[in-house]
Amino acid sequence: MRSMANLKLDDVPTQWYNIVPDLPEPLPPPKDPEKGPSRIQNLPNLMIGECLNQEFSKERWIDIPGGVMDLYLKAGRPRPLFRATNLEKRLDTPARMYYKSEFFSPTGSHKVNTALAQCWYAKRQGFERVTTETGAGQWGTALSYAAAITGLKCTVFWVRSVYNWKKDRLSLMKLMGADVHASPSPVTEFGKKLYDKNPEHDGSLGIAISEGLEDSGRDPKATYCLGSVLNHVLMHQTIIGLETQKQFEIFDDYPDIVISCIGGGSNFGGFALPFLGDALKKGKKIKFIAAQSQVAANLQGKYEYDFADYAEITPMLKMYTLGHQADMKPIKGDGLRYHGSSPILSLLRHKGFIDTIAYPADEKHVFETAKIFIETEGWLPAPESAYSVCCAIEEALKCRESGEKKVIAFNISGHGFLDMPGYRAVLGLG
Amino acid sequence: MRSMANLKLDDVPTQWYNIVPDLPEPLPPPKDPEKGPSRIQNLPNLMIGECLNQEFSKERWIDIPGGVMDLYLKAGRPRPLFRATNLEKRLDTPARMYYKSEFFSPTGSHKVNTALAQCWYAKRQGFERVTTETGAGQWGTALSYAAAITGLKCTVFWVRSVYNWKKDRLSLMKLMGADVHASPSPVTEFGKKLYDKNPEHDGSLGIAISEGLEDSGRDPKATYCLGSVLNHVLMHQTIIGLETQKQFEIFDDYPDIVISCIGGGSNFGGFALPFLGDALKKGKKIKFIAAQSQVAANLQGKYEYDFADYAEITPMLKMYTLGHQADMKPIKGDGLRYHGSSPILSLLRHKGFIDTIAYPADEKHVFETAKIFIETEGWLPAPESAYSVCCAIEEALKCRESGEKKVIAFNISGHGFLDMPGYRAVLGLG
Numbered sequence: 098m099r100s101m102a103n104l105k106l107d108d109v110p111t112q113w114y115n116i117v118p119d120l121p122e123p124l125p126p127p128k129d130p131e132k133g134p135s136r137i138q139n140l141p142n143l144m145i146g147e148c149l150n151q152e153f154s155k156e157r158w159i160d161i162p163g164g165v166m167d168l169y170l171k172a173g174r175p176r177p178l179f180r181a182t183n184l185e186k187r188l189d190t191p192a193r194m195y196y197k198s199e200f201f202s203p204t205g206s207h208k209v210n211t212a213l214a215q216c217w218y219a220k221r222q223g224f225e226r227v228t229t230e231t232g233a234g235q236w237g238t239a240l241s242y243a244a245a246i247t248g249l250k251c252t253v254f255w256v257r258s259v260y261n262w263k264k265d266r267l268s269l270m271k272l273m274g275a276d277v278h279a280s281p282s283p284v285t286e287f288g289k290k291l292y293d294k295n296p297e298h299d300g301s302l303g304i305a306i307s308e309g310l311e312d313s314g315r316d317p318k319a320t321y322c323l324g325s326v327l328n329h330v331l332m333h334q335t336i337i338g339l340e341t342q343k344q345f346e347i348f349d350d351y352p353d354i355v356i357s358c359i360g361g362g363s364n365f366g367g368f369a370l371p372f373l374g375d376a377l378k379k380g381k382k383i384k385f386i387a388a389q390s391q392v393a394a395n396l397q398g399k400y401e402y403d404f405a406d407y408a409e410i411t412p413m414l415k416m417y418t419l420g421h422q423a424d425m426k427p428i429k430g431d432g433l434r435y436h437g438s439s440p441i442l443s444l445l446r447h448k449g450f451i452d453t454i455a456y457p458a459d460e461k462h463v464f465e466t467a468k469i470f471i472e473t474e475g476w477l478p479a480p481e482s483a484y485s486v487c488c489a490i491e492e493a494l495k496c497r498e499s500g501e502k503k504v505i506a507f508n509i510s511g512h513g514f515l516d517m518p519g520y521r522a523v524l525g526l527g
Numbered sequence: 528m529r530s531m532a533n534l535k536l537d538d539v540p541t542q543w544y545n546i547v548p549d550l551p552e553p554l555p556p557p558k559d560p561e562k563g564p565s566r567i568q569n570l571p572n573l574m575i576g577e578c579l580n581q582e583f584s585k586e587r588w589i590d591i592p593g594g595v596m597d598l599y600l601k602a603g604r605p606r607p608l609f610r611a612t613n614l615e616k617r618l619d620t621p622a623r624m625y626y627k628s629e630f631f632s633p634t635g636s637h638k639v640n641t642a643l644a645q646c647w648y649a650k651r652q653g654f655e656r657v658t659t660e661t662g663a664g665q666w667g668t669a670l671s672y673a674a675a676i677t678g679l680k681c682t683v684f685w686v687r688s689v690y691n692w693k694k695d696r697l698s699l700m701k702l703m704g705a706d707v708h709a710s711p712s713p714v715t716e717f718g719k720k721l722y723d724k725n726p727e728h729d730g731s732l733g734i735a736i737s738e739g740l741e742d743s744g745r746d747p748k749a750t751y752c753l754g755s756v757l758n759h760v761l762m763h764q765t766i767i768g769l770e771t772q773k774q775f776e777i778f779d780d781y782p783d784i785v786i787s788c789i790g791g792g793s794n795f796g797g798f799a800l801p802f803l804g805d806a807l808k809k810g811k812k813i814k815f816i817a818a819q820s821q822v823a824a825n826l827q828g829k830y831e832y833d834f835a836d837y838a839e840i841t842p843m844l845k846m847y848t849l850g851h852q853a854d855m856k857p858i859k860g861d862g863l864r865y866h867g868s869s870p871i872l873s874l875l876r877h878k879g880f881i882d883t884i885a886y887p888a889d890e891k892h893v894f895e896t897a898k899i900f901i902e903t904e905g906w907l908p909a910p911e912s913a914y915s916v917c918c919a920i921e922e923a924l925k926c927r928e929s930g931e932k933k934v935i936a937f938n939i940s941g942h943g944f945l946d947m948p949g950y951r952a953v954l955g956l957g
């Protein structure tokens with residue numbers, strides 16, 4: 098048996114999957130707060146037109162434009178699905194373990210799947226610049242790349258606590274021509290208020306989103322791109338799970354357990370939504386597990402309307418949230434450190450379709466477990482993806498106890514080549 | 528037209544190509560120096576048996592064992608061939624440019640192609656440990672990976688001038704369980720002599736080879752693995768060029784110019800030898816260009832017998848060499864810093880089949896040109912691969928002048944995610 102499957106180029110999915118019409122009940126729409134100006138009416142000034150259409154679409158399948166398909170191929174799609182044969186042996190588990198390789202990406206993560214789509218639409222709409230926030234830096238790098246490839250300028254507001262230790266990722270963004278600011282920064286009005294109080298402010302994704310929105314809002318040639326949370330972002334990412342489903346057909350297998358890490362939800366959603374669609378439409382029995390950090394266990398928060406950003410520029414979204422101004426301790430898997438979870442995934446969690454596990458803030462267990470994966474399968478997961486690996490290994494060990502031959506699918510959303518200082522800090526490598 | 532081609536798994540080549548029987552004249556064999564013990568008779572004590580057989584084989588095609596094929600798939604083969612459509616537009620060239628993506632590798636370079644084969648053979652022969660040298664660190668990382676995957680221990684002697692600035696690559700080797708020493712090190716007799724004189728000695732690949740050989744020579748359970756220069760190493764790497772040939776068939780195209788960077792020759796040979804075979808056997812008119820650094824322009828040295836290592840432990844090889852104890856200034860593309868060139872490629876160079884170009888030691892031109900590739904195609908080349916990119920771009924610009932629609936093929940032998948401090952040092956990124 099081969100330990101890898103991939104698709105012919107002709108078999109790469111040409112439509113994204115929009116789960117909205119298949120949800121068990123209607124998705125609660127965004128709403129405005131009781132006071133202040135309408136955020137919803139302001140959305141066309143902030144967002145790319147086609148992305149806004151997609152955000153509210155009820156079509157199940159949306160064609161991927163030919164130009165975006167070309168960009169996907171240029172970015173190395175399709176990405177293989179691997180059977181983790183060495184890891185299974187090491188764990189002595191009867192489980193069959195499969196992992197998707199989103200790390201085969203120019204910037205090292207799945208984030209390019211939506212970055213390319215958003216930049217392609219932005220360019221077509223006549224914009225000259227995109228702005229955004231980034232936490233772990235994977236999204237900021239992806240947008241820097243997509244902007245360069247499509248001929249746009251790019252401005253990134255990067256959570257300072259991460260900006261400070263990921264020098265190499267910063268260099269890569271600059272190499273691709275992006276303009277990068279540690280957030281909170283002095284270049285926006287909102288950022289300056291926080292910056293002036295404390296120039297070493299750790300920052301948060303919510304704050305950085307506010308800065309990105311303000312920066313694009315004042316420049317008619319700029320538009321804002323978000324890397325997670327929203328419906329259209331998750332939809333662009335479904336290319337991951339759709340490919341994975343076809344690759345499972347090649348293996349003649351199908352998952353019992355689908356696992357991925359989750360912050361805002363773009364990785365989890367992209368990987369799991371097509372399988373969640375199978376669960377909803379075809380009655381497939383699948384266990385879905387979202388791996389989180391205890392510093393940002395947003396799926397264990399409250400299911401209520403909250404802002405997506407710190408400064409309350411966005412509409413309110415119905416989601417699991419820790420509060421949009423919550424303090425969350427920096428971690429190495431910083432891509433998981435966001436106060437809220439995507440409305441789609443929040444609803445599915447609320448309806449009992451998604452389990453969750455949250456790992457301790459010191460990350461020792463997570464990184465030590467990821468090391469077993471590195472030693473056996475040889476790929477270096479990003480710190481965030483290490484949470485997926487950890488959860489998958491725990492499920493495989495449960496199978497060793499129970500003797501069950503479950504099929505476990507997990508996504509390695511990114512590689513860790515630009516995050517080695519994080520591994521060193523947690524594992525104390527020389 | 529699609530800008531990427533890849534192979535179905537069934538179409539991945541299952542044999543390596545050995546060019547030796549197709550060379551224009553017999554390959555000068557290794558020989559012993561006039562004085563001292565026989566190095567040639569000592570080879571079976573230093574090398575893996577099957578690799579030694581392959582080193583002297585005159586068979587044109589050698590089957591890739593099933594176990595190695597499995598490892599190739601686990602390492603993400605086949606790797607795509609891309610048409611550089613964005614780069615062509617930016618350069619405004621009538622040339623058609625294609626690049627092979629050896630960066631799609633667990634450790635970030637082509638080096639895994641021979642590391643996996645060597646470790647698989649070593650394991651089968653009953654060895655428990657492999658030792659080696661490394662310059663840029665790509666080979667040391669690849670062997671650390673291959674050893675981990677096949678269940679062997681690994682000891683790496685790493686040229687100190689590079690060891691000192693590639694902290695992240697060092698962490699990765701340790702994450703994979705390797706034992707890594709800056710070379711010259713105090714742990715071998717030969718290394719200790721140099722180390723005691725100067726503990727900050729820059730080191731060289733020749734010195735590190737001597738240490739690796741000494742370390743395996745004194746341990747019957749260990750064997751030595753070399754990452755370049757030798758016939759069997761280049762042969763394992765021909766999987767690159769063989770895949771590329773089939774991918775060119777999908778594009779319905781064929782190269783006029785084949786370019787890659789060269790140090791010892793494993794990357795250049797792996798990519799170019801199948802095409803050189805076409806030139807020798809089928810009379811194909813192809814221009815081959817090896818891109819080098821002026822600090823180690825070994826193909827512009829003397830064609831004569833010389834040792835492969837500093838301490839004269841190896842047999843003498845007929846090759847282009849700068850002298851096995853030559854001083855070479857450290858560069859960021861350190862994988863190109865070796866005094867000699869593979870005997871096979873040296874003979875082909877001697878017979879006029881290979882052109883060469885050497886770039887200045889400050890590397891500014893090379894990295895600035897690579898930045899154009901990053902901005903347009905989005906992939907981050909390793910510093911060594913930046914030399915290939917630079918040469919390919921120069922050839923494409925010549926086509927712009929002449930109006931010729933040449934087809935240019937080049938190999939991106941590795942990615943630069945673990946080498947960002949090099950980019951920063953040369954380009955002064957913030």
